[in-house]
Amino acid sequence: MLSTTYQQPVLPIADPQSYGAVKAAIESAFSSGRVAEFLKSVERSKLRIRDFQSVLTKDLFGNATAAQYTSLVNVDQGQIREFYLASLEQVAPELRTRFFKLYAYY
Numbered sequence: 001m002l003s004t005t006y007q008q009p010v011l012p013i014a015d016p017q018s019y020g021a022v023k024a025a026i027e028s029a030f031s032s033g034r035v036a037e038f039l040k041s042v043e044r045s046k047l048r049i050r051d052f053q054s055v056l057t058k059d060l061f062g063n064a065t066a067a068q069y070t071s072l073v074n075v076d077q078g079q080i081r082e083f084y085l086a087s088l089e090q091v092a093p094e095l096r097t098r099f100f101k102l103y104a105y106y
Contacts, residue, residue: 025061030087049102
């Protein structure tokens with residue numbers, strides 16, 4: 001029997017410097033010491049946590065991050081969005097429970 005598992009293709013990054021800066025800003029927001037503060041800021045802004053574009057434009061990752069993201073080509077932007085959503089799903093269960101309304105689909 002043939003077993004196939006999906007593997008996300010590795011795509012080359014067109015602008016490694018800007019891509020790295022945006023990715024680092026997201027990593028910082030989701031770091032164990034800052035994630036609760038980040039989730040509170042999303043909650044206070046009344047944003048949906050999975051709406052990356054809204055979170056980005058509210059400067060919740062820092063002032064320069066939105067401009068750096070905008071300068072990326074579409075493929076790099078897509079990889080950043082995927083990274084953000086993956087980071088969002090890796091938040092500790094107790095924080096996800098605490099910020100249930102952010103994670104709920106409504």
